[in-house]
Amino acid sequence: MSTDVSVYEVGLRDGLQNEKAIVPLVDKVRLAQALVASGLRRIEATSFVSPKWIPQLADADAFCGALPKAENVTFSALCPNMRGLERALETTLPEIAVFISASETHNKKNLNKTIRESLDAIKDVIAGARQANRRIRGYVSTVWGCTYEGAIPIAQSLAVTRELLALGCYQVSLGDTIGAGTPGQTREILAAYLAEFRADQLALHMHDTRGTALANILVGLECGIRDFDSAIGGMGGCPYAPGAAGNVATEDLVYMLFGMGLATGVDPDRLLVAARVAEEVAGRSLPGKVHQAGWFPKRLGNGGGDVELSKLK
Ligand code: HMG
Ligand code: MG
Numbered sequence: 494m495s496t497d498v499s500v501y502e503v504g505l506r507d508g509l510q511n512e513k514a515i516v517p518l519v520d521k522v523r524l525a526q527a528l529v530a531s532g533l534r535r536i537e538a539t540s541f542v543s544p545k546w547i548p549q550l551a552d553a554d555a556f557c558g559a560l561p562k563a564e565n566v567t568f569s570a571l572c573p574n575m576r577g578l579e580r581a582l583e584t585t586l587p588e589i590a591v592f593i594s595a596s597e598t599h600n601k602k603n604l605n606k607t608i609r610e611s612l613d614a615i616k617d618v619i620a621g622a623r624q625a626n627r628r629i630r631g632y633v634s635t636v637w638g639c640t641y642e643g644a645i646p647i648a649q650s651l652a653v654t655r656e657l658l659a660l661g662c663y664q665v666s667l668g669d670t671i672g673a674g675t676p677g678q679t680r681e682i683l684a685a686y687l688a689e690f691r692a693d694q695l696a697l698h699m700h701d702t703r704g705t706a707l708a709n710i711l712v713g714l715e716c717g718i719r720d721f722d723s724a725i726g727g728m729g730g731c732p733y734a735p736g737a738a739g740n741v742a743t744e745d746l747v748y749m750l751f752g753m754g755l756a757t758g759v760d761p762d763r764l765l766v767a768a769r770v771a772e773e774v775a776g777r778s779l780p781g782k783v784h785q786a787g788w789f790p791k792r793l794g795n796g797g798g799d800v801e802l803s804k805l806k
Contacts (some may be wrong), residue, residue: 497755498714499535500743501666501696501722502528504771506537506571507740510547518544518552520774522559527767528725529563531757533743537590538568541577546735548731557584569630569639573604578618582625589622591615591662592632595650597640599670603733612656619660631662632698636675636682640736647685654686664696666722669709671737672702679712687716696720699741701727701780706741707749714753721746725764725780726771741780744768748788761788 505525509516521539528536538560544551553570569588572578581589593611594600600608613630622629635642636650654665667686673681686695697713697720697784699706710721727742747759768784778785 495721496534496758497719498750499720500533500746500750500755500757500759501535501720502533502725502743503537503698503722503740504528504725504743506539506550506727507722507730508726508771508775510540510549510726510795511622511728511730511732511739513738515549515551516774518559520560521552521556521693524767524770524774525535525724526561527763527770529561529566530760531763531767532757533764534565534758535567535569538570538586540571540573541580542571542573547721554580554583556672557586568627572622573617574614574622575617576623582621586627588628588630589618590630590632591657592616592634593653593657594634594639594670595645595653596635596642598641599635599639599734602641603731612653614730614806615657616660619662620755623661629662631657631665632668633657633665634666634668634731634734637669637678638671640671640734644658647682651685651689655689658690658694663693664694666696666698666720668698669700669706670731670734672700672706674699674709675705676708676712679709680716681788683713683716692717692719696719700729700737700739701741702736706709707745710741710746710749714755717773723747725781726775726784728767728775729777739780742768742779742783744781744783748783 539553540550571588572581633653656666699709723743723746724740726744727739729740730737744764765784773777
């Protein structure tokens with residue numbers, strides 16, 4: 494199915510890494526099935542990080558073996574180091590993601606390394622992944638600001654992004670890790686980025702701590718970005734970035750895109766089912782708005798296709 498905008502689902506990873514409770518494997522599989530059924534085609538499943546640092550994802554190896562078989566879905570997982578890559582290469586995941594921060598302090602807290610040390614580690618991970626024919630995506634965190642350091646100069650995040658792309662990432666997702674960004678700032682950041690990189694080399698990964706994620710994404714769309722990360726139900730947050738709330742909710746993002754006539758390939762009804770499963774799995778109500786309010790109007794006549802929406806209980 495042709496899509497105008499690519500939604501990259503991170504609920505199983507960014508979402509579950511930040512839940513207090515450790516979600517049992519069987520529930521993770523149920524959520525993965527619901528996400529696949531909703532038509533999402535890029536799904537970050539988990540992280541091959543240290544279980545001491547992120548115990549919520551300690552079952553990454555077993556979970557990858559239990560993922561639904563879905564030919565047209567690309568599953569991926571975070572890999573911080575060679576140990577992570579070795580684990581990833583034991584699976585059939587076609588894609589991995591490396592991550593680094595534009596803030597020296599956040600990088601140290603999150604990866605226990607300086608930015609330079611992290612880039613050296615990432616170089617090896619990327620070389621190994623390429624040799625094994627896996628695609629590599631990159632993340633740069635704290636582009637819009639850092640809890641520890643405050644404002645981060647654009648030149649700093651540009652420099653790290655440049656290295657990730659040169660090393661072989663097909664795309665770098667720019668993270669508003671703490672959800673601090675506002676639209677004017679986003680326009681300024683993207684102008685600097687798009688003076689150097691193609692739009693398809695970039696994605697936006699907006700946390701919604703202060704309610705500005707969709708506004709920033711709209712600016713991204715106006716600037717030509719077509720890849721956006723989101724988490725079902727609005728789960729998410731980095732345990733090593735205090736004050737970070739969840740990612741923009743996938744259903745809120747898809748709702749806005751539908752209304753703008755932009756196709757995502759996602760089935761709206763089934764997406765709300767997935768959001769309900771996410772709430773069950775998390776054992777709490779999740780902050781996304783559209784799964785609470787429902788779709789409006791019931792019959793959509795544009796980008797999402799002419800879909801008759803059944804009434805959700
Ligand atoms: P360290 O403590 O410096 O590592 O952590 P180490 O090499 O000294 O190893 C410590 C122990 O962990 C050893 O075990 C290793 O074997 C083990 P021990 O000998 O003590 O029993 N270990 C591993 N085990 C399994 N898999 C591995 C692995 N590596 C080491 N891959 C390390 C360094 C990178 C491991 C650690 O800092 C880490 O795991 N950090 C990950 C933190 C994280 O996942 N943060 C959240 C994701 S980033 C994010 O959310 C932002 C993002 O969403 C974008 C945005 O929002 O901006 C992506
Ligand atoms: Mg994140």
